[in-house]
Structure formats: structure tokens, C-alpha cells
Amino acid sequence: MAVNDNDMELLHEYVDGELPMSDCEGLWRRLAIERELMGELDRLRADHAVRTMVWSSLEPDESTVARLQAKVMRATRREDFMSWGGNFLRIAASAAALILFGVTVGWMGRDRYHGMPVVSHPSQNESQMASSGLGAAPASGQFNVEVRDRSGNLLAPIQQFGSLQEAKQFAHDVQADQSSPTGTDWNVVPEINKF
């Protein structure tokens, strides 16, 4: 009886140790009585033995293995160095970008510094006024006004007023009288504490 394709697959699975035990028992019974099947199994085993030699012949010698391992270790060190270098470059680039940003912002803001309202009489209320704005100033007391243009040129020296309204009016008047091309700024500082 000829060995068909299904029987061959059965034999392959048996040789590979993949045939379930229940099927193995059936195969053993058939092998005992079917000579062709047994012959095919012997042939498969012989081929398998030759291929085992082939697979063994593919194994490299010690020097090849050592060479590969050395190459891999060198490559991993190179990879580590490149990774470290990449991180270093990223950090350096970020730092450079931050510095450049700071310098740019500073450069752009340099003119604005000259145009800031100037207070010539430091007092303990000066910072409060600067931070809270004129709206927070008290309605009465001593108010100093100094008027400068945006370039920082003095247009009117410090003068004292009794109320915020008077101080503002004075500043507006100076502003209206002057024809400075850079515009005019003014600031009012309440002098609550006498000095």
C-alpha cells in the first residue's frame, strides 16, 4: 500500500515529536504491519540524520564567534557614545536657545526702559504705586509729579500737589504743551509720608 500525503505528514509530526500520544499508538500499530510506511519512516530518519550533520556544519568556529561578539560590543559602545552625544547636544541646544531668547527679549526691551515712568523721589510708597497703578493711590495727601518724554528727557521737574486730580491735570497740561516727537510719560507718586 502506497504512502500517501497524509501519512507523510503523520510521519513528519512523529519524527518531530509533535504527534499526540493517542495518534502515536495508532501509528505504531500501522508501522508493525505496513512495510512501506515503516520504510518511509526509516528514510525520513536517515534524511533527518544527514540534515543534523548539515546543521552542525553550519555552526561557526570559535574565532568567528569571538569576532562577532567583539564587533557587537564595539557597536554597543559606539551606540552608547552616540546616545550620550545626542543627549548632550540636545541639552546644549536647549540652553543656547534659552540664552538666545533671553538676549533677544532684552534687546527688544531696551528702548522701553527709557520710556518707563520715572519717579525721582524714592519713598516707601513708590513700589506700591508702581505695582498697583494710579487707581490705587489715595485721594488726598502730597503728590509728586515729574514729566519726561519716552527718551527719558526731563520735561518738567518734580512738583508737589495736594491732590491726585491736580497732579494729573498738571501732567496732562505739560503733555499737551510739549510737542516731543517721542511722546510723553508721566507718573504720580503720593507722598503720604513726609520726608
Place this chain on the structure above:
Amino acid sequence: MSMDENGRQPAAAESTNELFERAVQLHSRRLLAIARAIVGNRASPEDVVQQAFMNLYQHRDRYDWREAGGLMRRTVVNEALRILRQPRMSVLPDDAGDLGPSQSPSRHMLEGEAVLQVRRAIERLPENFRAALVLCEYEKMSYAQIAETLGASIPQVKTWIHRGRRQLAEMLRAFADQT
């Protein structure tokens, strides 16, 4: 704590790099043989294995290196198949006569020709057949493990192995008839 492939208990302080290095030392030989079986003389097995190792090293923190055998085998097989699928392949000098370090000269004389012919026949098999055969017969992997490694189904792996052996038998029968 789990044991590694060698039954050793890994030291707590052992870094990923140290585990990787140990895995490379442990598996290089067999992986080279697998790569050689799959790529034949169409690429350098050393290059295949090295590239596979480097692919793993670049993402080394993702893997458990205490049992790296299966991972490395899968990566080498995939790398070998990827290289074979590239359109332009250079053919390396045929070293099929080299039967490895462990054989005596007389055995070499007797078996050399048969082994040479089988190796050449294996090189003519389709790449998936070759990969399935080497994993089955050399690595003694189960069909399920081969299927996982090659990203195929178990019936597909069975078919590849079965057809591969049949084609080999036909090629070698033709060789036997010639001689």
C-alpha cells in the same frame, strides 16, 4: 526571584547592559548557525546577527534579558528574512565545504559530499521553508514556537516543514540519480 536561562539567580545589581552582554556570549554561536542556514551565501550571517543584536540593544530597556534566547532567535530570523527580501542581494563566496571544527578528516571525506549537496539543496528552498526547517531540526523548537517566531499559524508551519522536506528529498534524489 526568577532564575535565568542558565539556572542562575541574576544579581540584583546586574544592569541591562551586563545581561545583554551575557546573552550575546551565550547565544552567538547558535544564532550564527541559524542565520547561516537561512541566508545561505546571499548575505553575511555575521552581519545579520550583529544587526539583529543592535536592533535589540537600541530598545534594550523594553525586554527581559534574563531569558533572552527566544527573543534573540526571533530577531535574528526576522532580520535574516528581511535581508533576503531586499531586492538586491550580493552573493558571497560559497563556503559550503567547511564542515565545522568538530569533524575528523575521514568523516569529512565520507560525509562531505552528501552534506555539501544537502546544504546546496537547502539553499534552494523558499526562505520560509528553510527558516521553519532549521528552527524545527536544529533548534528543536515545537511547531507552536516556530509559528510564533515566524509570525505564522501552526498549520502553515507544518506545511512549510512538510513541503520543505519533500522538496529536499526530490532535489537529493535527482542528485543521487546523477551520481
